[in-house]
Amino acid sequence: MTTFKDSPLHAGGETPSGRMTLAQIFESLMGGDLTVRITAYDGSAAGPEDAEFGLKLKTPRGTTYLVTAPGDLGLARAYIAGDLELVGAHPGDPYGALQALASDLNFSRPSPLTLATIARSLGIEHFKPIAPPPQEALPRWRRFAEGFRHSKARDAEVIHHHYDVSNTFYEWVLGPSMTYTCAVYPDLEASLETAQENKYRLIFDKLRLKPGDRLLDIGCGWGGMVRYAAHRGVKVIGATLSAEQAEWAQKAIVDEGLSDLAEVRHSDYRDVTETGFDAVSSIGLTEHIGVANYPAYFGFIRDRLRVGGMLLNHCITRPDNSSRSRAGSFIDRYVFPDGELTGSGKIISKLQDIGGMEVVHEENFRDHYALTLRDWNVNLVDHWDEAVAEVGEGTARLWGLYMAGCRIGFERDIIQLHHVLATKLDDRGGNDLPLRPWWNA
The missing domain is CATH 3.40.50.150 (Vaccinia Virus protein VP39)
Known part of the structure; x- marks a missing residue:
């Protein structure tokens, strides 16, 4: 299987179609050389097939969460909503999967060409923010209706x-x-x-x-x-x-x-x-x-x-x-x-x-x-x-x-x-x- 490290995108190029699969996008955002397995609802996959743990992106809503809040917040939104699974881990104790994932997470900023390819591949609809899961509190700037910070x-x-x-x-x-x-x-x-x-x-x-x-x-x-x-x-x-x-x-x-x-x-x-x-x-x-x-x-x-x-x-x-x-x-x-x-x-x-x-x-x-x-x-x-x-x-x-x-x-x-x-x-x-x-x- 071609990894991100070996792919044209790793060198700044594009796939023959000029678009990236969801798994490729994940891999590019995580820096490549994965130790976890990534699968997505578009049928794409990346990372070692025999990995103990993996990420499974299940829905387009999960993609929107990840795109509109890159980093831990987007991952949490998708996971809590059930749009992202940590494969190989019990949801009550995903410790092992998080350990493996932590070694892969990089979130270094891709090149402008890769960013443009990601945007074209996903479509503009995924860049429009949607309501977060109901467990999420308001952001700090919207909490003033409840009083000043650390007021009673x-x-x-x-x-x-x-x-x-x-x-x-x-x-x-x-x-x-x-x-x-x-x-x-x-x-x-x-x-x-x-x-x-x-x-x-x-x-x-x-x-x-x-x-x-x-x-x-x-x-x-x-x-x-x-x-x-x-x-x-x-x-x-x-x-x-x-x-x-x-x-x-x-x-x-x-x-x-x-x-x-x-x-x-x-x-x-x-x-x-x-x-x-x-x-x-x-x-x-x-x-x-x-x-x-x-x-x-x-x-x-x-x-x-x-x-x-x-x-x-x-x-x-x-x-x-x-x-x-x-x-x-x-x-x-x-x-x-x-x-x-x-x-x-x-x-x-x-x-x-x-x-x-x-x-x-x-x-x-x-x-x-x-x-x-x-x-x-x-x-x-x-x-x-x-x-x-x-x-x-x-x-x-x-x-x-x-x-x-x-x-x-x-x-x-x-x-x-x-x-x-x-x-x-x-x-x-x-x-x-x-x-x-x-x-x-």
């Missing part, structure tokens, strides 16, 4: 977009812990539930919590940390912007007999007025705050703590402090609208700059998040039929794609997960902490 109203809307999918769906994906944050695996053989329990144990110990203490858990999700601490005699207030999370968490609190100690509020964390907490946990919230709002965010936490109180900030980060903070198109439109990531160094510096807080420990858990995502994908595969019946195939495909893609991101050090531990100092800059770490790693 707009934050509530984007949290609703991601978290109010279906508690039943999350139960299948996350497992019994209902914990949608990175677990901490004590060893490679540990189960997801063991690792999530271990994560809460680690945070509880780092915060030096004991019976009778008061904890504020902001961005508390389904109340995993709230209930863990309350079971150990700590009085806890949790806050979440997700109505479905708050309802689920409050029921779990009642069912577990924790009503005297625990409460989860459906509210913005900025509306919590109580002060004097012994500790604040922020587990997976900072990603939604916005880098420009870090000073106000950390100032709020400092002002809610008593002198000597502890903060544990658990947050996805970038591996450096200079990259742009805004998420890419796919993540922003389908996963975390308005989400922003930065390096752990910037998080630490913003926390230090507010004054009155001392950072005492920091560590990276990116390998643990890759394992967590692996196990979530396994759960989705195990409950695929139920998940599709609950939220629809498009949403289920989106979650499989998103989690497997993020797993690759953590494995390749494109993103990380950091704990930052800090304490509120007294007026003379003192603290009462032990000289060495007091928790079991």
